[in-house]
Amino acid sequence: MPGFEPKQKVNLDPPKDDPINVEYLAKCDAIKGTIFDVTGNKSYEPGASYHVFAGKDASRALAQSSLKPEECRPDWQDLSDEHKKVLDDWYTFFSKRYNIKGKVQGAANL
Numbered sequence: 193m194p195g196f197e198p199k200q201k202v203n204l205d206p207p208k209d210d211p212i213n214v215e216y217l218a219k220c221d222a223i224k225g226t227i228f229d230v231t232g233n234k235s236y237e238p239g240a241s242y243h244v245f246a247g248k249d250a251s252r253a254l255a256q257s258s259l260k261p262e263e264c265r266p267d268w269q270d271l272s273d274e275h276k277k278v279l280d281d282w283y284t285f286f287s288k289r290y291n292i293k294g295k296v297q298g299a300a301n302l
Contacts (some may be wrong), residue, residue, distance in 0.1 A: 196284050207287075210294035217296065222249035223283050225266070228290035249296055254281035266301040282302030 212220070212227050220227045221236065235242040244250070244259050249266035255275040256263060268279055295302075 196232055196281070198203045198289055202265065202289050204288075205291045207292035208294050212294040213297055216293075217249075220247070220293060221245045221286070221290075222251075222266070222296050222299075223286055224251050224268070225249060225256060225296045225302045227285045227293045227296060229293050230290055233290075249299065249301065251279055251301060254282040265277070266299065268301060274286070274288040 212297055216228060219229070219231055221230045222228065230236045230246065234240060237243060238248045244261050245253065248264050250264040250267050251268040251272070253263035254262065255268050255271050255278050257278065268276065
């Protein structure tokens with residue numbers, strides 16, 4: 193995933209570290225326990241291509257470049273180093289485009 197910088201500058205708020213409950217998470221996407229606010233991206237709306245990621249920590253699916261709902265879960269530690277690198281790349285990609293709203297309450301996959 194070369195070039196993590198967005199094509200257009202994105203002005204982001206300072207990252208927050210607030211614990212977020214699952215009701216609020218429904219409006220976001222989480223990676224490795226960190227919650228990103230994706231509400232401005234139509235790709236995450238119902239019926240859109242990335243809606244499968246909305247409302248959950250989809251670390252495993254992102255690491256494997258999968259859109260399968262059953263892969264949208266927080267556990268990723270058992271994946272290959274290659275998949276872990278992909279997940280880290282996605283984390284960097286999201287952190288340059290979306291505001292960090294907090295952490296998933298009780299997340300153990302940081």
